[in-house]
Amino acid sequence: MRVIIDEDKCVGAGQCVLSAAEVFDQRDEDGIVALLDATPADGLRAPVEEAAARCPALAIEVLP
Incomplete structure (x- = not known):
């Protein structure tokens, strides 16, 4: 599996971190x-x- 993120689309909602904290985090300065x-x-x-x-x-794409 490969994960691709589009930082330009991200709105900093943090749902990704709540779902998979091992894979996603948020930048301190802007939440992206x-x-x-x-x-x-x-x-x-x-x-x-x-x-x-x-x-x-x-903003997240999951590829095989």
């Missing part, structure tokens, strides 16, 4: 998403896909 792991283990697929689904700005 920070990708901690672009290729997380398959065991994290469900929370990563949940994070992408909950993102109000659709």
Whole structure:
């Protein structure tokens, strides 16, 4: 699995961090998403896909 984020779309809602804190964080200065792991283990697929689904700005893409 590969995760791609679009920082320009991110609105800093933080839903990704709530869903998958192992993969996502937020920058202190502006709350924009920070990708901690672009290729997380398959065991994290469900929370990563949940994070992408909950993102109000659709700033997260999950690829196989």
